[in-house]
Amino acid sequence: MAEAYIYDAVRTPRGRGKSDGSLHEITPTQLAAQVLEGLRDRNNLDTSLVDDVILGCVAPVGEQGADIARTAVLVADYNEEVAGVQVNRFCASGLEAVNMAAAKVMSGQSDAVIGGGVESMSRIPMGSDGGALATDPAVAFKTYFVPQGISADLIATKWNYSRDDVDAYAVESQKRAANSWEKKMFAKSILPVKDVIGLNVLDRDEHMRPEATMQSLGGLKASFTDLGKNIGFDSIALQKYPEVEAINHVHHAGNSSGIVDGAAGILVGSKELGEKMGLKPRARIRGFASVGTEPTIMLTGPSYAAERALERSGMSKSDIDLWELNEVFAAVVLRFMEVMDIDHGDINVNGGAIAMGHPLGATGAMILGTVLDELERTGKSTALATLCVGGGMGTATIIERV
Template sequence: MAYIYDAVRTPRGKGKKDGALFTLKASHLLSQTFKALERNSPLVPQYVEDAVVGCVTQVREQSGDIAKVGLMQAGYPDSVAGATVARFCGSGLEAVNIAAAYIMAGQMDLMIAGGVESMSRVPLGTDGSSLLYDPEMIMGHHIIPQGISADLIATKYGYSRSELDQYAFNSQQRATLAWEQNRFQPSVLPVEDINGEVLLEKDEIVRPSTTLEGLAALKPSFEKMGSLAGFDAMAIQRYPELEKVTHVHHAGNSSGIVDGAAVLLLGNRSIGEVLGMQPRARIRSTAIVGTEPTIMLTGPVPATQKALKKAGMEIGDIDLFEVNEAFAVVPYYFMDQLNVTPEKVNVNGGAIAMGHPLGATGALLVGTLLDELERRQLSTGLVTLCIGGGMGIATVIERC
């Protein structure tokens, strides 16, 4: 059985050159989270066998197995190995699920799993992904930008601009309240520069002043791209029952571009006893699925169904959900398809309010979910993310 012993994350910094974390490389963000895992036992670095880290844009300073680079910068022993994985937006949760599988199989005793992304220093698309730039791939498989996929879901299933703006407003309100009440405090690690000066202590892009009127005034982000670049026509080719794509997503109801890192400490029961640590939760099940790549972002629904089936659970057995807010339509569609009440989903806000540091988000959401389960004295939770190329990932955890 795989247990979660600790969860640490950085605050999320604005993913631009004027963001608070722009001066730090991704490896420095990651190394600070590695160091923080010693807070429950100074012996952790000596017993960790491997670190699996998600990172989406693995070029330049984020290339070359950033997991191992982060371990070296954190001062971990040479005996600790590191691997970097990429499953687009699901990378951080994929890392968690890989580590859990190793531990469940009895092949590892103690591992680190998490993710990192510096979107200010290594912008999305810098790696020249074929899903973004290869005409043969794009035309041959009807690959459209994710924002247009989000608009396609909204069009196909009838979600209005006002509904999605209301969801975005609620996310901002929930995140603001969560920070005011210090709900993220157990996991958030203030980020320091190389001189030990604190750069950032809380998520940087939360906008407490957000209003529905302000959201309504924003122009759709993907309308011009859809018409001028032909992506709307490509979407209609795949979904000819639709007359047109209605563009309803914009900067205010889509996830924010941010920098950040998050890690979990996972192990079996015996290693916890050796190190004098109490497990906080266990991994009940994990799941990965593939979905149709044009509409792309519906994966959390079948991934959740698969994870629940593997755990022998029903949707009503889950106390809280973290559904990544890549775009407002994603959690909205999830709740409708699985008949989940909004009071159980992203109760402290999500990526619309606080940002989506691609490779780190999955691991970050596990820590956020666990903190809130403990705060409310609840038992079970599920994390799920949509993934580029048409995939979905999910993980079920249960408090110990």
């Protein structure tokens, strides 16, 4: 089997996902196209060598619909023979896109594929694509569907994380993100976003709140109490988890991932591609996995995905130098650290989505790029990036510097 290498990784800064966010005026097609242009221009990439562009997008409707990957290929002036496909594995779409790109290269069916993702949450709000999971009674009843916030609070309750525990994690995430920006640790991968006349509209993640403290977070009201108690979702969770007596609602806007706009892309290719293009691979993709888990608690997938990816790669936990888990809710990361026995000092060392935001379709590719930068900066070798996924799934990817 051929090896798949990462040749480059870029991401846009993340704009606040509201109408006053800096990226609100930028179309999602532009966000994705600028990422493709960035990968091409930074690497003098002959785009005729690229077989496919795979982009994650979680709300692929409206201007994000109708295969935004192919649309972005055309807008970015790639060779018109480059195909494009949009994929949706909810929050892990961006990482899944990279894994699929790697699979195409490993199988020998492609030499170069770009995997990444895009989401303009300010323009196409989360949930715009509808779907049967929450609304179709035949599906919602069968799966004991609850909204993600209830699942996150269920995790906190079941693993006994207090409000202070999740808030402390959030404060640390903000600190790490601020520190990483201050020390320019993201500089290598950030691609400032330009407007229609070529001026920079954003060159820095704008969702961060480095001033957050335990006191300031303590003043925030838990977000999912009403959904849980008045709409009945706590009851559904308890029907599935009768060993839990009552849901402790601990998550709020300050310890959950931020709603933002952004895009990211990773150039994956064979060894021959690098030789042909004169590019030096930055890392090898050792293995990856996606796995389904119990859908009501929904967000426990990362540990299972990580274990499966490790097993497939013939590796063990101790072989991983750095871990990156999307901070969709603080309790998800706390549980992962506990069940995987990972030190907080080895995971999400540059902060995460609680501070910088989670542009759904793009995040997976963003955090893989971030952890690659960190491996290079610290001289470490291996990293595992993973995300929890709606509907009860997890996706993980292991990379190793070469």
